[in-house]
Amino acid sequence: MKDKHIIDILDNTSIASPSESELSDIQAHAQECVSCRDAYEAARLSAKVLQSRARTKIEPSPFFQTRVMAAWREQQAVESVPAMLRLWRSARTLVSSMAVTTAALAALTFMLPAQTTSLTDQTASALSAESVIMGQSSDDQMTYEQVLSTIYADDDDAR
Amino acid sequence: MARQAQAGDESAFAEIVRRYSPRVFSVASRFFRQRSLVEEAAQEVFLKAFTQLGSFEGRGSIEGWLTRIATNTCLNMIRGAKRRPESTVSDLTDDEQQWLEHHSGADGSERSVENSLVATDLADRLLSVLSPEDQQALLMIDGEDASIKEVAEATGWSESKVKVRAFRARKKVREAMEKLLNRR
Numbered sequence: 001m002k003d004k005h006i007i008d009i010l011d012n013t014s015i016a017s018p019s020e021s022e023l024s025d026i027q028a029h030a031q032e033c034v035s036c037r038d039a040y041e042a043a044r045l046s047a048k049v050l051q052s053r054a055r056t057k058i059e060p061s062p063f064f065q066t067r068v069m070a071a072w073r074e075q076q077a078v079e080s081v082p083a084m085l086r087l088w089r090s091a092r093t094l095v096s097s098m099a100v101t102t103a104a105l106a107a108l109t110f111m112l113p114a115q116t117t118s119l120t121d122q123t124a125s126a127l128s129a130e131s132v133i134m135g136q137s138s139d140d141q142m143t144y145e146q147v148l149s150t151i152y153a154d155d156d157d158a159r
Numbered sequence: 160m161a162r163q164a165q166a167g168d169e170s171a172f173a174e175i176v177r178r179y180s181p182r183v184f185s186v187a188s189r190f191f192r193q194r195s196l197v198e199e200a201a202q203e204v205f206l207k208a209f210t211q212l213g214s215f216e217g218r219g220s221i222e223g224w225l226t227r228i229a230t231n232t233c234l235n236m237i238r239g240a241k242r243r244p245e246s247t248v249s250d251l252t253d254d255e256q257q258w259l260e261h262h263s264g265a266d267g268s269e270r271s272v273e274n275s276l277v278a279t280d281l282a283d284r285l286l287s288v289l290s291p292e293d294q295q296a297l298l299m300i301d302g303e304d305a306s307i308k309e310v311a312e313a314t315g316w317s318e319s320k321v322k323v324r325a326f327r328a329r330k331k332v333r334e335a336m337e338k339l340l341n342r343r
Contacts (some may be wrong), residue, residue, distance in 0.1 A: 064198060064202075
């Protein structure tokens, strides 16, 4: 046993409660082998701090039972409300805001087409054939009569 | 008592809380050292237990059943906090170094409150390299002298899984301790 490393024993069993034969094997080998001696020392100290950690227990406070019972009653109260009502309570803000948004969008849908059409007309008139022919911008538009008189006046001049 | 509580009997539920809260606190203390966290976990355990009373078939003890709920609740809380094991153990404080020097080579049996606090801090430092599940297995076996079977019952893991976890955890903790001792 003296020649057999003890690291496996250290990792396999709790060093806090080795059997007598294991302990004597460990100690006998640890006297001869430096690496196993270090491992044994580390395992022994680890077990010691773990036992100390395990002794650290927090006891329930005197108010703990009251607190749990209050939480339990609250949970009971929540569960007694019908599911649909609970769903509505939690979702009503979202549903209301969605309804307002939908109404606003509907209102805009009815108002915007008129504006869009008039804008389209303006755009079309800005690019009308007369404007292009006359090389005039859309800002100083001519009436139909003015256009005709301008054309025929040019013809008369030519004759 | 479990059936009465399940039927909505408040006094029966209060009795369960009164009788088993020391046990639930003891389990939660393995995972957390802050009182607020231990209390939060314990409260969640009892509320969960109440909603799951229907699944308690009365074959085992209420205490065993609550221990298992407590273990799983604490593990879930730790997973929820996304705490990952540390890759290395940070340097020792002066107090921890003194503690190690005092206990190295001799079987120091001194158990003052201050010394046990230093040892507890040191244990937390070593345990930080383990996953919460491995911590649980090692603390129960090496810290509380629980058997493999007891750990398996408390956690719902198989005995071979407990053995593997304990072996792996013990090896990691021993190696971390060796590193700390070499750094002195």
